[in-house]
Amino acid sequence: MNSYVSLSKKALYLIVWICTVFVPTSASAQAIINDLSAPQSIIANSEKGYLVANANGEPGNRDNKGFISQLDDTGKLTHTHFIQGGKDGTVLNSPTGMVIVGDILYVADIDTIRGFMRTTGESVSSVSMTRFHCSTLTGLTANKSGQLFVSDTATDAIYRIDPAQEFAVSLVVQDEALSGPRGLAIHPHTGRLTGVSWEGGKVFEVSESGEIKELLSNSFFSRRFHNLDGIAFDRYGSMYISDMSAGKVWRVLADLKKQVIAEFLVSPAGIGVDREKHLILVPYLYANGAEINGLEQPSNSGKKRKPRDLSDYGLGWTKKDQPNE
Helix, strand or coil, X not given: CCCCCCCCHHHHCCCEECCCCCEECCCCCCEEECCCCCEEEEEECHHHCXXXXXXXXXXXXXXXXXXXXXXXXXXXXXXXXXXXXXXXXXXXXXXXXXXXXXXXXXXXXXXXEEEEECCCCXXXXXXXXXXXXCCCEEEEEECCCCCEEEEECCCCEEEEEEXXXXXXXXXXXXXXXXXXXXXXXECCXXXXXXXXXXXXXXXXXXXXXXXXXXXXXXXCCCCCCCCEEEEEECCCCCEEEEECCCCEEEEECCCCCEEEEEECCCCEXXXXXXXXXXXXXXXXXXXXXXXXXXXXXXXXXXCCCCCCCHXXXXXXHHHHCCCCC
């Protein structure tokens, strides 16, 4: 896409969150975030709420205008330019994937992994990946040891960065089979590195030795996946993936059974999951907004089910626009 979509608030969030057989959590209320600028990813920031990476222009531009926004734990925008490229010596061009390790927020930024204090926004580290000919760093995640894993879409590569070893960089895998790797995530139970591809519509795992295991893909007769961008896991091990061009979010269970849980979305980008509150975090790249919705717990039992309301279908704005009674 080369141009932004100008949409009203109601048009932006005219979304269908599809009913499933799961029991809703008590935190199913929705938060809508406006006034963003090409948000490319969103993650939970522990007790500090949430962080949103904004390209602030066409993604991939090297103009030092990118910024990170801060939301409180209810999803309210509290600091639009919490970290701002071009301010106080900060360099931030087009932030994409983010991950927090301890008190450090790591951000993928075109060809560099930048580190900031997650509480203050102070810049603390910078790892250039230009020597590896990286120019499209996108997905970013970390394992329990604090090692970082980052994808470079254009070169079909995934790298490991070890902050404990003076940010030593090593190649995990470079293979056309990755088909333009985008989002990355670590499975919360198995510890396996999992990712999605932009070009091939694939979901894959990568072993420590760099072996690729294809989990899901399109077939000759079916092209269900288009341009996959984001991936995240909930605490139960269910996987969520966003398809930007198809406008869908999928849930994939441990047995690889999959279902669309949201569709007709406007450019869903690097999604996240708040595992503690069991919420899904969805940035809309070309609509300059984001949304936080409650997920449903994997249980088919229980008589006391909360009645579904419009917020379960992404239509929370209809309730917000009604006058107080």
